[in-house]
Amino acid sequence: MLSGRFRTGWAGPVILTALLSAGGAAAAVPSGPLPPSARALAARGFENVVVTETPDRVTVWYENRIYRYEMAGLGEAAFLAAAGLDSSRTLVMVPENRGVAIVGIAAAAGDWRRFLDGREGAAWFRSRLRIMADGEVPHPPADAVRSNPRWWRTDLALRPLFSFELGIADNPFQYSAWLAPEAVMSPATGVLLTVQGEVRLHDEFDPFTPDVVPGRNTVSWGGRLPAGWLGAASAGLFPDHRYGVTARTGRLFRSGTVDLQAGGDLSGFLKFSRHVVLYSPMETWSAFVAGTYRTPGIDLETTVTGARFMEKRMGGRLDVARRFGETRVDFFGIKTEDASVVGMEVEVALPTRRWSRPKAVRLRTVPTFPLTYRESVHDIGRQVSMFDDLERLRKGLYPTFILDNLDDLRRGLRSEAEGR
Amino acid sequence: MNRLRFSIAVLLLVVLAAPARGTEPQTGHASLGGTSGLINTPTADVLSDATFRVGYFRIDKRWAYQLRGVSDNDVYFVSFGFLPRVELTVRATVFKDVTLLPDTDFPQVDRMGSARVLLLPEGRGARPAVAAGLDDPRGTRRFHSLYLVGTKTVPLPVGQMTLRASGGYGFPAFSAARRVLDGGFGGVELGFRPYLTGTLEYDSEKWNTGMCLVFLGHLSVHAALLHLDTLSGGAAWTQPF
Numbered sequence: 001m002l003s004g005r006f007r008t009g010w011a012g013p014v015i016l017t018a019l020l021s022a023g024g025a026a027a028a029v030p031s032g033p034l035p036p037s038a039r040a041l042a043a044r045g046f047e048n049v050v051v052t053e054t055p056d057r058v059t060v061w062y063e064n065r066i067y068r069y070e071m072a073g074l075g076e077a078a079f080l081a082a083a084g085l086d087s088s089r090t091l092v093m094v095p096e097n098r099g100v101a102i103v104g105i106a107a108a109a110g111d112w113r114r115f116l117d118g119r120e121g122a123a124w125f126r127s128r129l130r131i132m133a134d135g136e137v138p139h140p141p142a143d144a145v146r147s148n149p150r151w152w153r154t155d156l157a158l159r160p161l162f163s164f165e166l167g168i169a170d171n172p173f174q175y176s177a178w179l180a181p182e183a184v185m186s187p188a189t190g191v192l193l194t195v196q197g198e199v200r201l202h203d204e205f206d207p208f209t210p211d212v213v214p215g216r217n218t219v220s221w222g223g224r225l226p227a228g229w230l231g232a233a234s235a236g237l238f239p240d241h242r243y244g245v246t247a248r249t250g251r252l253f254r255s256g257t258v259d260l261q262a263g264g265d266l267s268g269f270l271k272f273s274r275h276v277v278l279y280s281p282m283e284t285w286s287a288f289v290a291g292t293y294r295t296p297g298i299d300l301e302t303t304v305t306g307a308r309f310m311e312k313r314m315g316g317r318l319d320v321a322r323r324f325g326e327t328r329v330d331f332f333g334i335k336t337e338d339a340s341v342v343g344m345e346v347e348v349a350l351p352t353r354r355w356s357r358p359k360a361v362r363l364r365t366v367p368t369f370p371l372t373y374r375e376s377v378h379d380i381g382r383q384v385s386m387f388d389d390l391e392r393l394r395k396g397l398y399p400t401f402i403l404d405n406l407d408d409l410r411r412g413l414r415s416e417a418e419g420r
Numbered sequence: 421m422n423r424l425r426f427s428i429a430v431l432l433l434v435v436l437a438a439p440a441r442g443t444e445p446q447t448g449h450a451s452l453g454g455t456s457g458l459i460n461t462p463t464a465d466v467l468s469d470a471t472f473r474v475g476y477f478r479i480d481k482r483w484a485y486q487l488r489g490v491s492d493n494d495v496y497f498v499s500f501g502f503l504p505r506v507e508l509t510v511r512a513t514v515f516k517d518v519t520l521l522p523d524t525d526f527p528q529v530d531r532m533g534s535a536r537v538l539l540l541p542e543g544r545g546a547r548p549a550v551a552a553g554l555d556d557p558r559g560t561r562r563f564h565s566l567y568l569v570g571t572k573t574v575p576l577p578v579g580q581m582t583l584r585a586s587g588g589y590g591f592p593a594f595s596a597a598r599r600v601l602d603g604g605f606g607g608v609e610l611g612f613r614p615y616l617t618g619t620l621e622y623d624s625e626k627w628n629t630g631m632c633l634v635f636l637g638h639l640s641v642h643a644a645l646l647h648l649d650t651l652s653g654g655a656a657w658t659q660p661f
Contacts, residue, residue, distance in 0.1 A: 166512065166529055173529070298469075300503065322502055324470045324661030329500055331508065342533075342558070344510060373510070375531065375558075 037081040042148035045357035046077055048099055049147040050140040058085060058109070059092040061101060061140045063150055065358050067412050068349060068367045069326050070095065070395045071402070074105070075409030079116045085109035094138055095397055099146075099189035100223050100230075101139050103397050104132035115406070116413060122406040129406075131399040133252040135228030153358050154185040159366045161198065163205070165377055176203040180215045190223040192388055194236075208273045220388035225249060232390050239385040241271040244282045246386045256399030259292035265384035267310070286310045286383045294400040299323040301330075310382040313337045317381055321345075323401060325408060326368070334381030341381060343374035354412075449617070449632050449640050450656040452477045453563065453600065454497030454511045455534050455553065458607045459630045459644045460600065460623035463586040464549035464571035466538045467501035468660070474498045475640075475656025481517070483626070483646040485600055486530065486562050491517035495654070505538035513563065532556040532563055548572035555600065564596035567605075582611040590624055619644075 038051040041062050050061040060081045064073030078093050085091060087110025094104045107115075107129050115125035132138065140146075159182055164175035182196035196215030203209055218236035225231045233247040244267030252259050264287035269280040288307035294300070303319040315336030322329050326349040333342045347370045355364045374380075448465025450473055451457030456465040467473060477495040479485070484493040497511040515528040536553035548570040555565040569588030576583055585608050590601025600623075607621025615634040621627070630644030630653070643653040 166531060173526070298503065322500075327661050329502065331502075 036084060038147050040080040040083070041077055044076070044080060045148075046073075047146075047148045047150040047153075047358055048096055050144040051081075052141065052144070056088075057090045057092065059094060059104075059138055061094045061096055061144075063096045063099070065150065065155075066355055068353050068355070069408065069411060070397055071405055071408035072353070072412035074397075074402075075116060076412035078105075078112050078409065079413055082109045082112040082116070087113070092132075092138060094140075095395065097393055097395055098186045098192055098222060099150075100393065101137045102394050103399065103402070104137050105402060106130045106132065116410060118410070125406055126403055129403070131256065131402060133256045133399050134230065135251075137228070139224075150186055150358060152185060152187055152360075154183050154361050155358075156181070156183050156361060156363050157366050158182075159196070160369065162371075165205070174204040176205050177201040178203070182215065190221050192218075192220040192222070194218050194220070194388070206273075208275075210272060210274050213272045216387055218388065222388065222390075222393040227251075230390055230393065232386070232388060232393050234386050234388050237270065238267070239387075240382075241269055242267040242384050243270040243279075244268055244284075244384065246384045248386065248390050250390045252399070257294050257296060259294065259398075261288075261290045261292070261390065263288060263386075265310075265386070267384050284310050288383070294398060296400050297404060299401055299404050307381070307383070309336060309380075310384070311336070311379045313339075313381075315381060323396070325405065336380060339376075339378065339380045341374050341376045341378070343372065345370065345372045347371075449634075449642070450475050450477075450497075450499070450658075452479055452495065452642070452644065452652060452654070453534075453555070454495055454499060455509050455536060455555070456499070456507060458586065458609060458619045458621045459628040459642075459646070461586065461605045461607055461621050462536065462551070462553055462565075462567060462569050462588065462601075463584070463609075464538060464542075464551035464569050466505055466507035466536055466551065467499055467658070469501045469504040471501040471658060471660045472498060473656050473658040475654060477642065477652070477654030477656075479652045480646065480650045482650045483652070485598055486513065487515050487518055487528075491515040491527075505541075507534075507536045509534040530560070530562050533558070542571065542573060546572070556596070557594070561594065561596035562598050563600055564594060565599060565601040566591045566593050567601050569605075580611070580613055584609040584611070586621075 035051040035053060037060060038049045041049045045066045046062040046064060048063040052059045062077050064070060067073035074093060074095055082091050087108060089109050090106055091109040091112055092104050092106040094101050096102060111125060111128045114120045159180040161178040161180050166173060178198045178200055180196050180198045182194060184194050186192050195217055198213050198215045200211045214237055216239060218234045220234040222232045229249050229251045231249045235245040237243045244265060246265035248261060248263035250259060250261035264285060266282055266285045268282035268284060271278040286307060286309050288305050290303055290305040292301055292303040299322060301321040305317040308314050313336035315334060317332060317334045319330055319332045328347045330345040334340060347368050349367060350365055350369050352365055356362060448456040448463060452459055455462055456467060457463050475497055479493040481489055481492045486493060494514040494516055495511060497509055499507055499509040502508045511532050513530045518528045519526055520528045534555040536551050538549060538551045540550040542549035550570045552568050556563045567588050567590045569586055571584060571586040574583045587606035589604050590599060603624045605622055605624040607619060609617050609619045611617045617632045619630045626647045628644055628646050629648055630642060632640055632642050634640045638659055639655060639657050641655045646652050
């Protein structure tokens, strides 16, 4: 029988939005002397800004929640930070996520300016850049005061969810469409709280599902582990009716071209039906080790994974993915002891390119829309869907990606100029 | 009747093509199967790197490759220029007049993937571009092909006209419910303008002819006469990421 499944998004009700937004902090630029670049970045809406200076080097940590595309945010932040700096001083830009430094990008301030204002091309700038990944990423001083801190600020969004299955005998095209209001907030370094509900628009899969159900409700953490390893963990209610905990660790090697990851999850089944709550104890687990090679020059990611999957089968997974700017296309195959499946994942950017300045409570759109297609609806190679994983923590800022897409640094500057 | 409908369709397309003047020409077009090609046959073209194409084609039941004489084949596809020289396609074929189970109204659907690799780009002299491709490699293989194809472009000394000739061979390497390309195939594509091409091909079973019009550099509209007498066609949108 031909069967398949497309799946995107997750499910669940908004419960804690008021609680999340209650602690919203006002946009704040600390009083007292601040480097001009820190003031400029904070005034533009970049958060968690820290600037340290030595005679020959200026290092800027910042967090972008203004631009949907992180490369556009990096270009804008570098443009502001480089303004007025002596050309020979080295400017190190360190984008962060939830206060966690992701990667360092260093070049002479004059070189940043010459590239960002269009006087020089990407090839010229690439030869003058130095990218510091994982083990080399500079971290802000422990006592640094962050300008415009992001803590407790809550983003509210409506996430479109769409699933469909192809090839089921009695209905080869089944689908469901849901709207998922969600609130997301980071109260402290590395921590992310997500509260999400799902409101049913149309559902052909399960007639017993209530009109409103809990969605992805998680407490997540991301941060640095010893020896430059990056860690991510999540606990709570996950997609596909799973609850439990999941964790990953990973590190980039060889100038960011090699990415090693390991992780696992422990979960149970939890489903809200119209008249009953179905659940199972939290005793299902999966674990994996994976290696990714990112081919410089073409943004090709080849990942080989060995795993023990949730269906208690050992197996492997091969992913061949390509990034086209903000779009990612991934073809995969999974082979377990007694089954195999192939499929495709596509993640596309959604409007809009730029959001309003972060504030205590902000309405914004979701940045991307993922679609997953598997040729079979059967449980083959399943793991808990960890949304706040290492990929999301890194915001896609892999050294190879940065070097391959330097022209995109000017995107934010172009849209700014067009806006003016 | 088919010829009359085809003539009307061609006339409409020529009129509507006027806005396409001055736009950038595409490299290659979609075949009725979704991959780059002529009508039913592939060429050595692959989608440009970092480009995708989505489209829909209807193949009349009279010359459909599956359920011939029973149901039209409605082809929905998305193709990617996934890597330089590599085109990948995912396709669903809907047999709208046939249900999988009795007492239901839902049509049968077949899903498949295709891959093509440009082995050798076209040279300046007589050397053609050469590509190898594999269609529908898994499952029932109802639209299976394994082929090698070459394509050569020849500029004509008449205005902007070009002639592209393709020829290849479909190999019976795998067992399959149906081989689309079974033996030798080939065809020519005459480019009257960058936005207007006419095609004649032999698809290893029959002769076909057709036309393709490109609007705004992205939208291609195709009309074909399968076996030179049965109208089929559709449209595709090609877009860089």
